Amino acid sequence: MTQPPLLRSVSLRTDQVVRIGPLTLRIASDQADFPALRYFSRAARMPVATVPDVELWCLSEADPGLPADTTARALNFASGYYVTDHFGPPVRMSTSGNRIVLVGDHLERLVWPYIVKYLLLRHTATTGGLFLKAAALAVGDGATLVVGRGGAGKSVLVTGLCRNGATYITNSHVVLADGAVQGVASTMRMRPGPWLDQAATTAALDPSERLVDPYDVFPHHAGAAMPLRAVWIADFRAPGEHDVQQLAPDEAAGIVEQFGFGLNVYRLEEDLLDLCGGDYRAFSTQYGRMRAQLLAAVANCPTYRVRSDVQLTAHRDQLLQLLCDGGTS
Structure with missing residues (x-):
């Protein structure tokens, strides 16, 4: 899959499309063996050529300098407050269309605890489920x-x-x-x-x-x-x-x-x-x-x-x- 223009310089060490219910999600990271993939069954992993519905880029080593979102969740991430009572180092979140970019450390703490849930909410809010x-x-x-x-x-x-x-x-x-x-x-x-x-x-x-x-x-x-x-x-x-x-x-x-x-x-x-x-x-x-x-x-x-x-x-x-x-x- 062609990388978005603003992220061409990022060197990916993990690049996997997974299925989350009705959606397909590309998880890309500059970290090898990105730990968040542990939370997806082998049955969720899709063939390499699969075109995803949504992309998630989790970057800890390269910062593409994208502007941060102004949503309540992005502001919380920037302060180190993740979801419910989970905290961690500050994370910058940048969303453009169906691409979400997270920049920070230990981003595996956000993929299953928040991103998957958010995407399922967004999908059902759009489709009526x-x-x-x-x-x-x-x-x-x-x-x-x-x-x-x-x-x-x-x-x-x-x-x-x-x-x-x-x-x-x-x-x-x-x-x-x-x-x-x-x-x-x-x-x-x-x-x-x-x-x-x-x-x-x-x-x-x-x-x-x-x-x-x-x-x-x-x-x-x-x-x-x-x-x-x-x-x-x-x-x-x-x-x-x-x-x-x-x-x-x-x-x-x-x-x-x-x-x-x-x-x-x-x-x-x-x-x-x-x-x-x-x-x-x-x-x-x-x-x-x-x-x-x-x-x-x-x-x-x-x-x-x-x-x-x-x-x-x-x-x-x-x-x-x-x-x-x-x-x-």
Whole structure:
């Protein structure tokens, strides 16, 4: 791919196109083996000739001197404030069309934690879809979303079921459009435990976690989006427990809105406002559309609170049966 004129002098040591759900993203860096690529599954890597939808240039050694953006996020980056409560050295962000350039050190801290989420928000704000923080798996021809707070056991639940009959879709990011689920092919960040084969993992940026490529260990769905059939709220509390309760739509809606709605969970409201040109009324229209779509999705399928130790065979079999039934029993 021809380099943009202002960046011809940059010597690239990493240049890879990856798929993030409905988008293709070129990640280019002057750093060899750019660590951010660890967070994308091998299944996300696209052929060399792929023309990307978006380009991300992460430069630490060469500074092309591009003007910084004036968005709220770019101003935060320049002060060393990244996203939510994550801080680091100052970073300059420059955007032109579908090219984003970051200049600074340790830029891998921004690619998955922020850029991927921002691009999914931007895409869904433009196309009318919805970006969710959720895992997804399937049995048959329908997808089940798994939502929950950090540490609620989403990854362990998905791992246990996908090793025993379910089909893996995604572990963390979902695009929901027209009632269908499309996942993002990321690696899984997991804490050590009996559910984790250490030999099949690599080190994560967070030293307390390991990375697992689910496409190496599970049957996976890599095709078109799948119809949404059910929503589970993961709520693991203690070993040996098994309690599955169906929730009323209004109960489920509040939980999913706060723990699954990407705009809320990842604090992307400033980004959406900037995408709306700073127009609060346009922001309100977009937010209202997204929220209505979220509430309709929850209202139109059964939602369960799943509090289960999936390491126990009997519990796992009951959950697999619930998946087989499409969440209707």
